[in-house]
Amino acid sequence: MNDYLLDIENLQVQYVTDDGTVSAVNGIDIKLQKGKTLGLVGETGAGKTTTAMSILRLVPHPPGKIIGGTIRLDDTDIFNISEKEMERMRGNIVSMIFQDPMTALNPVITVGDQIAEAIMIHQKLNQEKANKKAEEMLELVGIPGNRRNDYPHQFSGGMKQRVIIAIALSCSPKLLIADEPTTALDVTIQAQVLELMKELKTKYEMSMILITHDLGVVAEVCDDVAIMYAGRIVEKGSLQDIFLTTKHPYTEGLFNSIPNIDNRKAELKPIKGLMSDPYNLPTGCSFADRCDYVMPICREKSPQKIFFSENHYTECHLYATDIDFKLGRHQE
Amino acid sequence: MYKYIFRRIAMMIPVMIGVTFLVFFIINLTPGDAASMILGDGATEESIRALREEMGLNDPVIVQYGRYMTNLLKGDLGTSYSTGKTVVGEIGQRFPNTFKLTISAIIISIIISIPIGIISATKQYSIFDSVGMIFALVGVSMPSFWTGLILIIAFSLNFRWFPSGGMDGLKSLVLPAFTLAIASTASITRTTRSSMLEVVRQDYINTAKAKGVSKNIVIRKHALKNALIPAITVIGLEFGILLGGAVLTETVFSWPGIGRLMVESIQRKDTPMVLGCIIVFALSFSIVNLIIDILYAYIDPRIRANYR
Amino acid sequence: MLDKSKKRSQSADVWRRLRKSKAAIAGLILIAIFILVALFAPLLADYNEQAIKINVKERFQPPSQDHLFGTDEFGRDIFARIVYGTRISLFVGVISVSIALSIGGFLGAIAGYYGGRLDNAIMRVLDVLLAIPTILLAITIVAALGASIVNLMIAVGISNIPGFARVVRASVLSVKDQEFIEAAKAIGAKDHTIILKHVLPNSMAPIIVFSTLKVATAIMATSSLSFIGLGIKPPTPEWGGMLAGGRNYIRDHMYIVMYPGMAIVLAVLSLNLIGDGLRDALDPKLK
Numbered sequence: 016m017n018d019y020l021l022d023i024e025n026l027q028v029q030y031v032t033d034d035g036t037v038s039a040v041n042g043i044d045i046k047l048q049k050g051k052t053l054g055l056v057g058e059t060g061a062g063k064t065t066t067a068m069s070i071l072r073l074v075p076h077p078p079g080k081i082i083g084g085t086i087r088l089d090d091t092d093i094f095n096i097s098e099k100e101m102e103r104m105r106g107n108i109v110s111m112i113f114q115d116p117m118t119a120l121n122p123v124i125t126v127g128d129q130i131a132e133a134i135m136i137h138q139k140l141n142q143e144k145a146n147k148k149a150e151e152m153l154e155l156v157g158i159p160g161n162r163r164n165d166y167p168h169q170f171s172g173g174m175k176q177r178v179i180i181a182i183a184l185s186c187s188p189k190l191l192i193a194d195e196p197t198t199a200l201d202v203t204i205q206a207q208v209l210e211l212m213k214e215l216k217t218k219y220e221m222s223m224i225l226i227t228h229d230l231g232v233v234a235e236v237c238d239d240v241a242i243m244y245a246g247r248i249v250e251k252g253s254l255q256d257i258f259l260t261t262k263h264p265y266t267e268g269l270f271n272s273i274p275n276i277d278n279r280k281a282e283l284k285p286i287k288g289l290m291s292d293p294y295n296l297p298t299g300c301s302f303a304d305r306c307d308y309v310m311p312i313c314r315e316k317s318p319q320k321i322f323f324s325e326n327h328y329t330e331c332h333l334y335a336t337d338i339d340f341k342l343g344r345h346q347e
Numbered sequence: 348m349y350k351y352i353f354r355r356i357a358m359m360i361p362v363m364i365g366v367t368f369l370v371f372f373i374i375n376l377t378p379g380d381a382a383s384m385i386l387g388d389g390a391t392e393e394s395i396r397a398l399r400e401e402m403g404l405n406d407p408v409i410v411q412y413g414r415y416m417t418n419l420l421k422g423d424l425g426t427s428y429s430t431g432k433t434v435v436g437e438i439g440q441r442f443p444n445t446f447k448l449t450i451s452a453i454i455i456s457i458i459i460s461i462p463i464g465i466i467s468a469t470k471q472y473s474i475f476d477s478v479g480m481i482f483a484l485v486g487v488s489m490p491s492f493w494t495g496l497i498l499i500i501a502f503s504l505n506f507r508w509f510p511s512g513g514m515d516g517l518k519s520l521v522l523p524a525f526t527l528a529i530a531s532t533a534s535i536t537r538t539t540r541s542s543m544l545e546v547v548r549q550d551y552i553n554t555a556k557a558k559g560v561s562k563n564i565v566i567r568k569h570a571l572k573n574a575l576i577p578a579i580t581v582i583g584l585e586f587g588i589l590l591g592g593a594v595l596t597e598t599v600f601s602w603p604g605i606g607r608l609m610v611e612s613i614q615r616k617d618t619p620m621v622l623g624c625i626i627v628f629a630l631s632f633s634i635v636n637l638i639i640d641i642l643y644a645y646i647d648p649r650i651r652a653n654y655r
Numbered sequence: 656m657l658d659k660s661k662k663r664s665q666s667a668d669v670w671r672r673l674r675k676s677k678a679a680i681a682g683l684i685l686i687a688i689f690i691l692v693a694l695f696a697p698l699l700a701d702y703n704e705q706a707i708k709i710n711v712k713e714r715f716q717p718p719s720q721d722h723l724f725g726t727d728e729f730g731r732d733i734f735a736r737i738v739y740g741t742r743i744s745l746f747v748g749v750i751s752v753s754i755a756l757s758i759g760g761f762l763g764a765i766a767g768y769y770g771g772r773l774d775n776a777i778m779r780v781l782d783v784l785l786a787i788p789t790i791l792l793a794i795t796i797v798a799a800l801g802a803s804i805v806n807l808m809i810a811v812g813i814s815n816i817p818g819f820a821r822v823v824r825a826s827v828l829s830v831k832d833q834e835f836i837e838a839a840k841a842i843g844a845k846d847h848t849i850i851l852k853h854v855l856p857n858s859m860a861p862i863i864v865f866s867t868l869k870v871a872t873a874i875m876a877t878s879s880l881s882f883i884g885l886g887i888k889p890p891t892p893e894w895g896g897m898l899a900g901g902r903n904y905i906r907d908h909m910y911i912v913m914y915p916g917m918a919i920v921l922a923v924l925s926l927n928l929i930g931d932g933l934r935d936a937l938d939p940k941l942k
């Protein structure tokens with residue numbers, strides 16, 4: 016028995032297609048304590064969603080394949096259980112909220128039935144009781160219960176996302192994975208949905224993994240942050256670690272890409288270039304070509320984890336020789 | 348829902364009027380004179396002129412059409428030039444045979460194609476899928492009149508299991524029904540498979556799986572209903588193709604339906620009969636499409652909502 | 656300049672994906688054979704002597720070295736008739752699809768581009784055509800015009816107009832509101848320039864696929880009409896017509912219907928394979 020609800024070790028996932036092999040996740044470790052929220056941050060294609068789908072064991076196969084590592088979820092090694100046992104965990108121990116609420120609900124089934132379905136599966140309630148519970152769940156996310164018999168197309172985007180949250184929480188899971196839950200929503204609705212999630216998270220004492228590329232959202236909700244780049248976690252630490260003592264040049268680049276309200280004269284400094292071709296990752300550090308601090312060694316050897324505290328580490332050669340190296344951001 | 352059905356029927360009326368007009372106009376392009384044809388070679392010019400006058404063939408086409416429509420509303424489609432029987436009577440006698448044939452064919456197609464399409468999609472790239480898809484592709488490429496001949500050679504002349512033609516009990520229905528069913532089976536299988544593949548990639552399928560719904564139920568409950576929407580469209584279209592195919596299949600198997608009646612009537616230049624057959628075909632097709640649209644609305648709440 | 660090189664690499668991309676599909680390659684090879692046979696028919700058989708001359712002494716010869724596919728009820732060489740039949744099938748198939756594509760494509764393009772009342776009027780007329788199953792419409796037209804090769808092409812062509820109009824309309828609609836069209840409008844380009852230069856080239860993919868598949872159905876329709884005596888008249892060799900003639904003799908001479916039928920299947924199959932392959936190659940996400 017350990018204290019972690021989720022313990023991912025050295026997870027590796029590949030997609031094998033006609034055009035070549037993509038290493039979407041290249042050996043990542045994530046430990047998440049009960050009741051904590053981890054922000055998983057990175058740009059599109061960094062492997063965030065693949066990581067999430069691995070936790071549910073729902074990486075589409077083919078073309079996706081988990082080629083290494085272990086995931087322990089609620090003290091179960093999920094790569095070593097049957098599909099039936101895994102089905103019992105999905106929706107019950109771990110739930111997921113998908114990115115686009117417009118497409119995440121089945122258009123031909125009423126929202127009530129979609130909520131009740133999970134309840135009937137996991138709590139073995141009959142239709143009538145499950146319907147009742149579904150109604151309660153709708154009320155909980157701020158939708159009148161009598162809209163149970165409506166179909167998804169009768170709801171707005173924000174309402175749909177609330178329905179999806181209701182589905183995900185209907186069996187009070189221990190871990191909620193939210194994949195960019197607010198990206199597709201209007202700004203005003205985003206705030207409401209985030210607020211609702213925070214509130215329900217506390218109420219149900221859940222752990223949460225919040226996948227996003229929005230550092231503002233992270234600051235709002237998360238305890239810990241992991242920055243992903245090209246299938247690796249390049250920096251991980253507490254919210255304070257990441258925001259106040261940024262170590263990895265990529266993390267710094269992310270911060271420099273956000274407009275600063277306090278200093279409007281400050282120039283935006285976007286990260287140059289594009290993410291490396293996922294079919295053909297370079298040897299050494301994947302970020303080398305875009306990095307302002309690149310050194311010869313970066314193109315030869317993959318960087319190792321360097322710890323600054325028990326919880327804060329980065330994978331960057333800059334600190335291998337000089338642990339006190341300071342990035343530009345903090346020197347200005 | 349009733350409002351929707353009512354509207355759909357209302358939409359059918361102008362289309363059917365258009366069809367009758369179009370077909371009436373096309374058929375009137377037929378060279379040759381009906382009056383001289385009815386009277387035969389020995390007729391005098393005098394009697395031909397008299398008959399033309401009597402039949403109103405000298406009137407403008409639009410007037411003739413008006414007369415035809417007035418009669419049509421009274422349930423009169425005219426009289427056959429060659430047999431002298433009423434068109435309605437003749438078609439009424441033959442229509443049930445074509446109905447029997449096409450309905451059996453569509454039922455056979457659906458029973459075979461939907462399960463194969465689903466299994467192929469859920470086991471994409473498997474042997475079952477590859478073999479199934481090769482058969483389906485060859486199936487859509489076989490002309491029904493040739494398939495019919497091959498089936499006759501194999502099961503009628505060789506094994507002597509079924510008669511090679513005519514209409515005599517259930518046994519005689521087997522070969523023509525399967526002949527007619529092959530192409531639509533193939534094409535519905537292909538559609539079911541591809542729409543299923545499309546659907547299982549949708550986000551809501553992941554939502555369902557993430558809830559802990561088992562694979563079978565995800566397919567049966569979440570995917571199938573959505574995948575059936577395009578499949579039903581194709582079933583409707585295939586029915587049109589089946590009606591066309593009936594013309595050929597009935598010819599191959601000497602099946603006494605309206606398809607064969609139409610071909611015979613064309614050869615005899617029996618215009619009223621040809622016209623009647625086409626109108627009945629078009630009407631049947633429209634009714635099938637109406638049923639399809641109602642099914643649609645039944646499955647897809649988004650369509651239902653538009654007509655609330 | 657940039658646009659051109661992008662386009663080239665796009666078609667190169669499609670070709671690269673198409674080449675990977677064994678089925679599409681098989682289709683391409685098959686259709687290439689048919690085209691070569693049609694082009695070089697006189698090298699393979701003599702039209703007058705073998706394909707149409709009645710030769711009572713040679714009736715019902717089973718396949719042999721002299722008559723690869725045997726002879727028919729008039730002693731004509733079935734192989735020679737299939738060879739010359741290839742010309743007719745391909746020709747009628749391509750011409751009738753061209754008719755349907757140009758008229759249907761025009762109607763679909765203006766309906767989709769202008770929308771509104773014009774769109775409505777065109778689509779309602781096409782609804783009428785669509786209410787009659789394609790092959791029945793073709794039969795009606797041939798029945799009225801009389802059976803000849805030209806009328807056959809007109810009939811098959813016209814009966815396919817609504818299908819083409821719909822496909823072109825749908826694909827015009829999907830491009831019409833994209834930003835580069837807005838941009839062209841903003842710089843004052845004329846409607847027909849926009850349609851021809853910007854809308855159509857960008858909506859080509861589904862139209863190419865649909866045309867390929869429709870040549871297949873047109874070949875099928877041609878032989879169907881000939882089979883019921885409403886297409887190409889004998890003695891001109893046409894695959895469907897050959898089956899019509901031979902069907903009375905299948906009891907003892909099944910090869911008479913075997914080979915012409917297989918010619919139809921292979922021709923239609925090859926085009927279907929190419930059409931499918933093209934669709935997957937043009938729209939890789941569906942694979």
